[in-house]
Amino acid sequence: MEIESKELVLKAIQEKKPNLLKEIFETIPTIDIAEAMNEINDVTQLLYVFRVVSSEYTGDLFAELSNEQQEKIITAFSDKDLIKLLENSFADDVVDTLEEMPANVVSRVLKVAPTDLRKDINQLLNYQENSAGSVMTTEFLEMRDNVTVKDALKQIRSKGRDAETIYTIFVKDIKRNMVGTVDLDELIFAQDEQTLGDIMNRDFVTCNVYDDQEDVANKFKRYDLHAMGVLNNDNKLVGIITIDDVVDVMQQEAEEDIAALSHVAPLEDSYLQTSVWSMAKKCIPWIIVLLVLGTFTTMVLDRIEKAHVFDIVPVLIAFVPTLMDTGGNSGGQTIAMMIRGLSTNEFKPKDYWKIIRKEAVSALIIATIVGLFSFVWFTVEQYTGIVQIEIEGQVANIWNGHCWTWGFARHALLVSSAVSLTLLIGSFLAKLVAVSLPLGVAALNKDPAVVAQPLLTTIIDVVSLLVYLAIATLAFSWL
Amino acid sequence: MEIESKELVLKAIQEKKPNLLKEIFETIPTIDIAEAMNEINDVTQLLYVFRVVSSEYTGDLFAELSNEQQEKIITAFSDKDLIKLLENSFADDVVDTLEEMPANVVSRVLKVAPTDLRKDINQLLNYQENSAGSVMTTEFLEMRDNVTVKDALKQIRSKGRDAETIYTIFVKDIKRNMVGTVDLDELIFAQDEQTLGDIMNRDFVTCNVYDDQEDVANKFKRYDLHAMGVLNNDNKLVGIITIDDVVDVMQQEAEEDIAALSHVAPLEDSYLQTSVWSMAKKCIPWIIVLLVLGTFTTMVLDRIEKAHVFDIVPVLIAFVPTLMDTGGNSGGQTIAMMIRGLSTNEFKPKDYWKIIRKEAVSALIIATIVGLFSFVWFTVEQYTGIVQIEIEGQVANIWNGHCWTWGFARHALLVSSAVSLTLLIGSFLAKLVAVSLPLGVAALNKDPAVVAQPLLTTIIDVVSLLVYLAIATLAFSWL
Numbered sequence: 001m002e003i004e005s006k007e008l009v010l011k012a013i014q015e016k017k018p019n020l021l022k023e024i025f026e027t028i029p030t031i032d033i034a035e036a037m038n039e040i041n042d043v044t045q046l047l048y049v050f051r052v053v054s055s056e057y058t059g060d061l062f063a064e065l066s067n068e069q070q071e072k073i074i075t076a077f078s079d080k081d082l083i084k085l086l087e088n089s090f091a092d093d094v095v096d097t098l099e100e101m102p103a104n105v106v107s108r109v110l111k112v113a114p115t116d117l118r119k120d121i122n123q124l125l126n127y128q129e130n131s132a133g134s135v136m137t138t139e140f141l142e143m144r145d146n147v148t149v150k151d152a153l154k155q156i157r158s159k160g161r162d163a164e165t166i167y168t169i170f171v172k173d174i175k176r177n178m179v180g181t182v183d184l185d186e187l188i189f190a191q192d193e194q195t196l197g198d199i200m201n202r203d204f205v206t207c208n209v210y211d212d213q214e215d216v217a218n219k220f221k222r223y224d225l226h227a228m229g230v231l232n233n234d235n236k237l238v239g240i241i242t243i244d245d246v247v248d249v250m251q252q253e254a255e256e257d258i259a260a261l262s263h264v265a266p267l268e269d270s271y272l273q274t275s276v277w278s279m280a281k282k283c284i285p286w287i288i289v290l291l292v293l294g295t296f297t298t299m300v301l302d303r304i305e306k307a308h309v310f311d312i313v314p315v316l317i318a319f320v321p322t323l324m325d326t327g328g329n330s331g332g333q334t335i336a337m338m339i340r341g342l343s344t345n346e347f348k349p350k351d352y353w354k355i356i357r358k359e360a361v362s363a364l365i366i367a368t369i370v371g372l373f374s375f376v377w378f379t380v381e382q383y384t385g386i387v388q389i390e391i392e393g394q395v396a397n398i399w400n401g402h403c404w405t406w407g408f409a410r411h412a413l414l415v416s417s418a419v420s421l422t423l424l425i426g427s428f429l430a431k432l433v434a435v436s437l438p439l440g441v442a443a444l445n446k447d448p449a450v451v452a453q454p455l456l457t458t459i460i461d462v463v464s465l466l467v468y469l470a471i472a473t474l475a476f477s478w479l
Numbered sequence: 480m481e482i483e484s485k486e487l488v489l490k491a492i493q494e495k496k497p498n499l500l501k502e503i504f505e506t507i508p509t510i511d512i513a514e515a516m517n518e519i520n521d522v523t524q525l526l527y528v529f530r531v532v533s534s535e536y537t538g539d540l541f542a543e544l545s546n547e548q549q550e551k552i553i554t555a556f557s558d559k560d561l562i563k564l565l566e567n568s569f570a571d572d573v574v575d576t577l578e579e580m581p582a583n584v585v586s587r588v589l590k591v592a593p594t595d596l597r598k599d600i601n602q603l604l605n606y607q608e609n610s611a612g613s614v615m616t617t618e619f620l621e622m623r624d625n626v627t628v629k630d631a632l633k634q635i636r637s638k639g640r641d642a643e644t645i646y647t648i649f650v651k652d653i654k655r656n657m658v659g660t661v662d663l664d665e666l667i668f669a670q671d672e673q674t675l676g677d678i679m680n681r682d683f684v685t686c687n688v689y690d691d692q693e694d695v696a697n698k699f700k701r702y703d704l705h706a707m708g709v710l711n712n713d714n715k716l717v718g719i720i721t722i723d724d725v726v727d728v729m730q731q732e733a734e735e736d737i738a739a740l741s742h743v744a745p746l747e748d749s750y751l752q753t754s755v756w757s758m759a760k761k762c763i764p765w766i767i768v769l770l771v772l773g774t775f776t777t778m779v780l781d782r783i784e785k786a787h788v789f790d791i792v793p794v795l796i797a798f799v800p801t802l803m804d805t806g807g808n809s810g811g812q813t814i815a816m817m818i819r820g821l822s823t824n825e826f827k828p829k830d831y832w833k834i835i836r837k838e839a840v841s842a843l844i845i846a847t848i849v850g851l852f853s854f855v856w857f858t859v860e861q862y863t864g865i866v867q868i869e870i871e872g873q874v875a876n877i878w879n880g881h882c883w884t885w886g887f888a889r890h891a892l893l894v895s896s897a898v899s900l901t902l903l904i905g906s907f908l909a910k911l912v913a914v915s916l917p918l919g920v921a922a923l924n925k926d927p928a929v930v931a932q933p934l935l936t937t938i939i940d941v942v943s944l945l946v947y948l949a950i951a952t953l954a955f956s957w958l
Contacts, residue, residue, distance in 0.1 A: 027681050029702050156667060166664045167646055184663055185645045188635055202506050221730060223508050224723045226705075243722055244703045247729065251700065254733035255819065262740060262815030263808050271820045272830065276841040283812050283845050287906070288852055290808050294801045295856075295865060302797035302866045310796075317789075317796060318781035321940055322773045324800055329742050329769050333762050336741030340734065341750045351751065362755040366762050373767055377774075386774060387781045427766070461800055 009036035013045050018052045025057050034064035043072045050085065059088035066273075067100045074105050079112045086113050090164055091120035092137040092245070098125065123238075132216050133209040135249060136230045136239030137164040145171050145179055145197035149190045152182070165242050168227040171200045178229055178237045180204060206231050209238055216241060217249045218345040257343055260449030261336055263290060289454055297461040304469050312476050313411075316468075318387055319378070319419045323468060326374075326423055327460040330366065331430035334359060335456055338438040339449050352439045356432075363431035371424030378416040389415070418468075418475040425471075426464040433459050488515040492524050497531045504536050513543035522551045529556075529564070538567035545752075546579045553584050558591045565592050569643055570599035571616040571724070577604065602717075611695050612688040614728065615709045615718030616643040624650050624658055624676035628669045631661070644721050647706040650679045657708055657716045659683060685710050688717055692728045697824045699725045736822055739928030740815055742769060768933055776940040783948050791955050792890075795947075797866055798857070798898045802947060805853075805902055806939040809845065810909035813838060814935055817917040818928050831918045835911075842910035850903030857895040868894070897947075897954040904950075905943040912938050 005028055012020040024033065040046055046069060050058055062070065062085060074082065086094065086109070094113075098106045098121070110118055120138040127133030141163050143152055152169065160166040169187070171180040180200030190199045206229045207216050220228065220243060230239040252266075259266040265282040267274050274282075301320070304310070310317050338355075341347045347355060381387045385397030389412055396402035403412070434456060438448035484507055491499040503512065519525055525548060529537055541549065541564060553561065565573065565588070573592075577585050577600070589597055599617040606612025620642045622631055631648065639645040648666070650659040659679030669678045685708045686695050699707065699722060709718040731745075738745040744761040746753050753761075780799070783789070789796050817834075820826045826834060860866045864876030868891055875881035882891070913935060917927035 025682075029682050029684060031701060031703075153667070160664065161668065166667065184667075185639060188632070188645065188663075189640065203504075203508050205508060221726055222510060224510075224726075226722075243705075243726070247700055247703075247722070247726065250726065250729060251733075251823075254730075254737070258733075258737055258740065258815055258819055261737065262811045264812040264815065267816070270825055271816055272825065272834075276837060276844060279837075279841040280844045280848070283809070283841070284848055286812070287805060287808055287845070287849050291801065291805055291849070291853060292856065294804055295860060297800045297804070298797045298860065299865050301800060302794060305793055305796050306867060306869075314784055315781060317784050318777045320799065321776045321780060321803055322770065324803070325773050325776070325936055325940070326766060326770055329766055330762070332741045333743040333765070336737055336743065337746075337750055340737055344730075346749055346751060355751075358755060358758075362758040362762070365755060365759040366766070369759070369763055370766050370770070374770060377771065381774060381777065386778050388785060390785075457804055461804070 005032065006036045009033050010039070013037070013040065013049055016048060021049065021052055022054065025053055030057060030060045031064045034061055037061075038066045038069055040069075043076050046073055047076055047081075050081070055084070055088050058085055059090065059093065062089065063093040063097065067097075070097050071101055071105060074101070074109065082109065082112050083114070086117055090137055090139060091117055091124060092135070092164070094121055095124040095134075127209065130213050131209065132207050132211040132213060132230050132241060133239070135213050135216070135245050136209070136241045137245075138239045139164050140227075140240040141166060141169045142237060143169055143171060143196055145173050145195065145200065147196050148192065149187055149194050149196070149199070150192040152187055152196055156184075156187075164240065165227050168240070169196070170229050170237055170240065171196045172237065176236055178204075178206065178231065178235075181227075181229070183226075204229070206237075207241070208233070213249045214253050214343060215345060217246050217253065220246045221250070253343060257339055257449060260453055261332075261339065263287070263454065286454070290457065293454060293458040294461070296458050297465065300462050300465045304465060307469075309469060309472055313415065313472070315382075315387055315389055315415060316418070316472055320465075320468070323419070323422055323426055323464045324461050326370070327426045327430040327464045328457055330363075330370075330427035331434035331456055331460050334363075334431045334434035335438055335453060338435060339453065342438065342442050342448055347439070347442075349443060352443065355439065356435055359431055359435040363428050363435075366431070367424045367428035370427060371420050374423050375416050375420035378419050379412060382412040382415060414475050418471050422464065422468045422471050425467050426460070429463050429467070430460045433463070484511065485515045488512050489518070492516070492519065492528055495527060500528065500531055501533065504532055509536060509539045510543045513540055516540075517545045517548055519548075522555050525552055526555055526560075529560070534563070534567050537564055538569065538572065541568065542572040542576065546576075549576050550580055550584060553580070553588065561588065561591050562593070565596055569616055569618060570596055570603060571614070571643070573600055574603040574613075606688065609692050610688065611686050611690040611692060611709050611720060612718070614692050614695070614724050615688070615720045616724075617718045618643050619706075619719040620645060620648045621716060622648055622650060622675055624652050624674065624679065626675050627671065628666055628673050628675070628678070629671040631666055631675060635663075635666075643719065644706050647719070648675065649708050649716055649719065650675045651716065655715055657683075657685065657710065657714075660706075660708070662705075683708070685716075686720070687712070693732050693822060694824060695720060696725050696728045696732060700729070732822060736818055736928060739932055740811075740818065742766070742933065765933070769936065772933060772937040773940070775937050776944065779941050779944045783944060786948075788948060788951055792894065792951070794861075794866055794868055794894060795897070795951055799944075799947070802898065802901055802905055802943045803940050805849070806905040806909040806943045807936055809842075809849075809906035810913035810935055810939050813842075813910045813913035814917055814932060817914060818932065821917065821921050821927055826918070826921075828922060831922065834918065835914055838910055838914040842907050842914075845910070846903045846907035849906060850899050853902050854895050854899035857898050858891060861891040861894060893954050897950050901943065901947045901950050904946050905939070908942050908946070909939045912942070 009024055012024055037046065037049065098109060110121065113121060123138060124134065139162055141156065141160060143155060156166050167184045169182045170178060171182060173179045180202050181204045182196050182200045186199050205219055205223050205225065207219060209230050209232050227240050227242045229237050230241060232238045256266045263286040267282060382389050383398045383403055385399065388395045389408065391408055394402050396408045402408065437456065438452040441448040441452040488503055491503055516525065577588060589600065592600060602617060603613065618641055620635065620639060622634060635645050646663045648661045649657055650661060652658045659681050660683045661675050661679045665678050684698055684702050684704065686698060688709050688711050706719050706721045708716050709720060711717045735745045742765040746761060861868050862877045862882055864878065867874045868887060870881065870887050873881050875887045916935065917931040920927040920931040
């Protein structure tokens, strides 16, 4: 939003200019106005806006305000004002608000809400978070299949204003089972005397009220839907979900995946609205969990060090971070694809074995190419003196000529071989762990982002170190 | 899709049952049918479907098929068949298909396409990938502001079938400037004699034809839009974007962020459809880039090792992976939030300074708490013998009692202090780098996911090592 329009909004409110305010509501999107109003501290000014502005905007405006402002307003409103506001709001928006409010506010709203709305609110509040039931709205257009197009349009004109969408009409048969959908454009193009049963789509898609919202979002995307019917366990239509709710769900699910992959709890508000303290609370637990898991790595490296493996060829230590980082990167690529594929429902349990085989083949290709490249690169590092090989107390590199001896060449090539072979095996194993761990966890119906992802680094670090130990011991046993 | 319905589709095609096939198209979503048809190798079977099925389905069906099948069909189609197919397709779907086809197919399609469609296709093909122009459709309903509601509905009935959406009508004034939008529901609820100018929304949102599709998607989300007008540089309306295109854009942008954060090039197809070779091509370049960048870490660690810092207290080596992993995790949390905030347009350049200060404060809190925890944890590690401290050739731990001496305590606490202080400073610096690097890159108008993200690990590794070196040298200089 432009800074000028924000100042315009605040000015119109502070200087109490009702006509300017009405004009503003007609020309500036409501969310931009709400954002400006979030900066107002004086509750009487907030109430002023709701008193002055046309009732067609108040429901939306209230839904877009911050929780803090919503609470202020509900508390300050008279019962009459509150009833008026609720009459202009959709049940699902009210529920979204109530879920963030203290109990006394919730009970006051439920007390004053009109009976119909209260019933709807109570029903929605009962569904588990992230279920289709918690996202759906109960205000929709439902008609019998024997209704004519003409009558349907008449019904839309009379009842449509209370519905969340009039673009899709849900058609039921005499047993109240859902049998089809009619889109408004089909109604517009149809003949007056046709019935909804004649023109309805029979290839409609529905979901169950207990389905996960992520599955619902995936169906919307797959089938390019604008609205979807939600059925209860008796297959009766109890609500609908519209695309604008799904856009929010999709965004939320992507944020959750990104948060999990970067080891942080998902933020509930936007970054800019999150305080430093809640930021710290989102970050610290994961860092500490990973730190404690890292103990295994520390222990293994300590034992290897105590076994004096590095004493013979001290330069091997310098490659430890590279080995671990490469294993981590290699596994990280795969686990990200797995977690994403699982959360967008691309993978079904029956695909798991296929995926593991596929990933094993590509892991082999990737590890071989990266291994060969790294052999060359590690050799270059030693010849240029990026990594310094000491032979009989002399540092050897290409610039001082000490490296052109059989002893140096043998030593340098042995080091390159040991490190690049570890890297090859390590990144291959890293991908295998990264594909099987999340799929295994998903097969057990646990969340792979939470269970599999944190273990990955530690497993890869430990495996890389053990492989390194074995190969280095073998390679240098005859030095 | 259920396996049975897939088999039903294939059976109806292979056994050439036209009536069953028609029934299938009415009761099964088109994308599910397309998915089944992707498994058919015999092109005559594919052509059979297009010949039998009602023309209302062919455009959609073709758009949902895989590129391979599309190419087969275009090549096998007669010009007459092709024209019929094109007449039933939307320009933006045709362009999506053509972008994946070889040049000879493109020129054949353009040759046979009806003039209007060809003009639209050419226009869309000219816009840069990922621009609003490349996503928009040129088939929409546009009316003058003095048209009455009654006439508007009449126009919709006659011209609406060719439009991508009839739910939003774009209103222009006498100078052909866009002045408002009217949603179909508003039209339905309005009086016949009102004009569009009377009932239109004047608080509409538009974008420019050259805007990035990501910015467009963010506007859709912010303003809960179903369709948005696209203006050219003269502010004339040249196309519209609808929500179903935006859902795909949002998904694509989230995938890109996730891919960048996990060091892999974004997949173009779904995971299951990507071959192992193209998978390898997506993974290898990044692993190699990061491997080469990691050279700095190798070099620094080699120099530290050569300076014999670890010889005095060899156990310090065991903590190197923990220090690097913790720094990486700490920085990774922050860079993920930065890249996400930048790509969803939550951050504006004017916020950068505010974000850096905020992140600095939370980094200090996080680093302090993690540092204190790690001091305790590292001490526990040494007392329990997870990490073995050797004093005068004796391994000391809580079980053999050797640790209850002043010498051991001093040594162990010094190690814990050095490591946890490094961890404190390292993770603080990691967060500072992770917040300033992407914002700096974004301020220079480069993509932070590509430029900033790969550098992060190396910078953090090197910084952690140097801090460790300084602290360890200082702490143990008087041992």
